[in-house]
Amino acid sequence: MGTQQLNLNPTEQSASGSYRLQVCAVIDETADARSLVFDVPESLRERFRYKPGQFLSFRVPCAGKLLTRCYSMASSPVCDARPKVTIKRVDGGRVSNWMNQQVQVGDWLEVLPPAGHFHLDERQADNERPLVLFGGGSGITPVFSILKSSLQTSARPIKLIYANRDEASVIFRDELRQLAKANPERLEVVHILDSVQGFLTDAQVRQLVRGHSAGDYFICGPGPFMDTVESTLLALGEAAVRIHVERFVSPPDPDEVLAQEALARAAAADSACEALIVELDGQRHEIACRPGDTLLQSCKAAGLEVPFSCEEGFCGACMCTIQEGETQLARNDVLSAKELAEGWTLACQSRPTGARVRLKFPD
Known part of the structure; x- marks a missing residue:
């Protein structure tokens, strides 16, 4: 495992949805925990604006795979100039041990924009x-x-x-x-x-x-x-x-994600959605939906700028409510039983199972 050097301008988004941020400080907090502070270029300040309690997701190369891990920010957007995540070593943890042992000032890491619903209103x-x-x-x-x-x-x-x-x-x-x-x-x-x-x-x-x-x-x-x-x-x-x-869980490895995606897509392949209606920022859009596509995939294909981040079902950035119709949720590491009962779903993991589905993203 090592720091991945991408041929990207720091302001460019990679194919996995991440950006490059440079580590500008490393703080050893305890014997098994350290904090990483990141320099955010002016051009990405708005993209990396966050709320107290949110987290950053990292894409880390390991044995030919690109692993994703989430770490909460210990910094405050109110009184700290730069975002800071704190990582505690986990026994056998491939990413947490690498973050604690190998990452140094000056390294560039692949980071997804802030996400999470555990924050102050x-x-x-x-x-x-x-x-x-x-x-x-x-x-x-x-x-x-x-x-x-x-x-x-x-x-x-x-x-x-x-x-x-x-x-x-x-x-x-x-x-x-x-x-x-x-x-x-x-x-x-x-x-x-x-x-x-x-x-x-x-x-x-x-x-x-x-x-x-x-x-x-x-x-x-x-x-x-x-x-x-x-x-x-x-x-x-x-x-x-x-x-x-x-509640944090470690996302599965990419090959497991692909296998789950294939099963979920096959299960929804026979469901023909004739009308997918999306309510976004006070506007209503009726868009096409290919059999097997997730709600998020359909929205992106239609050119809608809906909120999303990891696309793996663990960050919650694409949370939306189903106002009408039925959907099938493939993977969920975010939503509680109460939220599911209230009609919330994850657009990146949810597929229509009926002829008409209407969903609404939070304002």
Whole structure:
């Protein structure tokens, strides 16, 4: 595995949808986690504008394959000049170990534009609800972006509950200490160490959120950690709409993606869609749909500039709602059961299964 050198101008988009960004700083956070800071050319600033809590996806060459991995930005668009992702090494992780061991200042990486729905609603930045953040291990990354941004853009009280294996595993320890010292009236940071208190329990969650009811909750970390926090908050009667959970999975290798794509296309090949109606930016378009094509493929073929990024079903950039008709979703690593029930789908993974389908992209 090595840094791929492309014969592209940094402002040009590659065939895989990525752009080239240069690493301008490397920060060793802990023994098994480091941050990479990127220089974004002026011509790409708008394309790489992001919201607190979003992530970047990387295309990394490995053994003849182009692997895709997502890493959240620990930087804040409000108070940090450049985007910064933080990567924790995973046992056997091909990309995370390479990022930690090999990438250096000056290297160029293939990066997809920011994506993700785990972020602050900027329209509600001025509300007074408590902001309660739960970070587990490297799950602190998007939570830290949200924390720093909210300190700058609102007067909301903020509480961070941060769980780690031990004290040496605490990422951003010094920065968190400084922020808490600078904002004693607004920010409270609580550390939970497995080596001291054990794994976080529902009883501890109940105690930690006491006095912070009816807040906005953001949760990111290991699966059991997030499940414990989310289920406890729901049991306490907190509104599901204000509980935000970020779940990351590693996308399959390209050959697996191609095999899944072939199966999904074959399954939908007999479905003839006579009318595909797309509502985008307040306008209505009726476009053609070839048998087996995804909603996104049909939109792109018709020249519609719909939102998308990875085209592999894990970033959520192409989320849209099915207003009419039936579709079949091939791969989904993003949408919750609740979102599926509400009619959300992924345009890059969804294919029409009826004669008439109407979809709407968020305004």
